[in-house]
Amino acid sequence: MIARGSFIHDLEAHRKCGHLTGGMDLICAYAGARSYLLARTDLYSDRNHDFIVTSNWPFDLVRSFGVSLVDSEARTSEVRRCLQAFEPSFHEIDAAVELSSEYSRRMCLIPHNAGQARLLLVLLFDKDVSLSHDRLRDVALATAYHTSQFPEIVSNNYDLSDLTVREVECLSWIGEGKTSDEIALIIGISRNTVNNYITSIMNKTGAKTRSEAVAFAVRQRII
Amino acid sequence: MEIGEYQDVQHLKVRTPERSNIGADVNAGSVSDLFPKLVTMQRLCGSTAFALLTIQAHTLLKPGEIECAMQSSGSQDLVSKFLQGNSEFLLNHLFSSPCPVIFAPQSGAAFDCSPVSVVRAETGAATHLAFPVQLGTMGNGFVVFFDARSMLDNDLLIDLHRKSLTVMRERLRLAFGMTAGSENLNDREIECLQLVGNGMKSEAIGEQLSLSVHTVNAYLGSATTKLNAVNRIQAIAKAIRLGVIA
Numbered sequence: 001m002i003a004r005g006s007f008i009h010d011l012e013a014h015r016k017c018g019h020l021t022g023g024m025d026l027i028c029a030y031a032g033a034r035s036y037l038l039a040r041t042d043l044y045s046d047r048n049h050d051f052i053v054t055s056n057w058p059f060d061l062v063r064s065f066g067v068s069l070v071d072s073e074a075r076t077s078e079v080r081r082c083l084q085a086f087e088p089s090f091h092e093i094d095a096a097v098e099l100s101s102e103y104s105r106r107m108c109l110i111p112h113n114a115g116q117a118r119l120l121l122v123l124l125f126d127k128d129v130s131l132s133h134d135r136l137r138d139v140a141l142a143t144a145y146h147t148s149q150f151p152e153i154v155s156n157n158y159d160l161s162d163l164t165v166r167e168v169e170c171l172s173w174i175g176e177g178k179t180s181d182e183i184a185l186i187i188g189i190s191r192n193t194v195n196n197y198i199t200s201i202m203n204k205t206g207a208k209t210r211s212e213a214v215a216f217a218v219r220q221r222i223i
Numbered sequence: 224m225e226i227g228e229y230q231d232v233q234h235l236k237v238r239t240p241e242r243s244n245i246g247a248d249v250n251a252g253s254v255s256d257l258f259p260k261l262v263t264m265q266r267l268c269g270s271t272a273f274a275l276l277t278i279q280a281h282t283l284l285k286p287g288e289i290e291c292a293m294q295s296s297g298s299q300d301l302v303s304k305f306l307q308g309n310s311e312f313l314l315n316h317l318f319s320s321p322c323p324v325i326f327a328p329q330s331g332a333a334f335d336c337s338p339v340s341v342v343r344a345e346t347g348a349a350t351h352l353a354f355p356v357q358l359g360t361m362g363n364g365f366v367v368f369f370d371a372r373s374m375l376d377n378d379l380l381i382d383l384h385r386k387s388l389t390v391m392r393e394r395l396r397l398a399f400g401m402t403a404g405s406e407n408l409n410d411r412e413i414e415c416l417q418l419v420g421n422g423m424k425s426e427a428i429g430e431q432l433s434l435s436v437h438t439v440n441a442y443l444g445s446a447t448t449k450l451n452a453v454n455r456i457q458a459i460a461k462a463i464r465l466g467v468i469a
Contacts (some may be wrong), residue, residue, distance in 0.1 A: 078466030082359035144321040177457030212422030
């Protein structure tokens, strides 16, 4: 068994060498887990796999099972997410998932946050291994410490600087439930100008509707 | 969730057997019940005062806000002085790193702990500890201990950090119990709101959920009323801020 103090110490050594996976292996060992998957739930997309940060699972397992786990985590309501952050939870792996018989069918999910990133750590265990809930809580924090040292993982990938002040102003009024006419009156420009701003916002954020543009802005903490 | 709470009790009992009655209050009924927990933590690091700071994330329109939600008695001056000098740093730190912060005097001892950030203050001779907690959209802030005199090592720091997380989570849970209005939204309403937020039109939502457009609009209308919003768009903004939808 690795002691907690020296675990954090060794983890720091991996960070200094820039070893993301080395540190993850250590985290795995400390947790008594066999393999890990680390993904960003806030970057989840069904088009590519960029949201998977690192994993030592077989690729097929990541592509099928891993992606579905991140998908369901990304759909979790924010309230529940906040209450569960940094809290390990155990789940039975669905019988339909093909997993080598050496693995236990119980997995551990640890949602956590570091910097701008919303992360999910999934741990798989050997059969008949005894788990320490206490250690898994350490793991939640240790993983956050470790990943936060790699800026490329926890940075925000959205470029917000291309929205102008006026556009943000319009957007925030829309978010308050104002119509184009009302906004025109409030900030003293014509209705068509307001609509132009809104069209431009939708172009820049890639939103199809006003609702989506507002949702995007709230999620990205613009308004 | 309940299992987690139970283990919290266990954990506190194991670590502080002489004060096990404190840990028994995990299902705290009010925010003041969190006080004993903070006091226990304060003793662990030999500190003279504590404060629980909550942080509203910044947006492009308004800067972040930092507020003192709880503090040990008689520490008002200490806390306001601390906030005056360090607010900006704390705000930046919370959204860039989960690592604990040590505020140490300029000419103090070196710390054999990592990956903590050590901030050397120009003035003052005391060591303060700040544990960042970022639960998500809500429940963000710091638990701060002033003038910590215990030997600081990684073991103690991670222990206090874990307890800080528990306290902030408990606080959020209590805060949420009091404003359960948005929880009255039913599954269909939440589902429809979520899809509108994803940029779908009512027609498309109706098709996906096998409902008529009118039913979808009715759900969105009732959701708007329940969220006390003037229209659909404001309802989405409110729902995301409340965390009802992602």
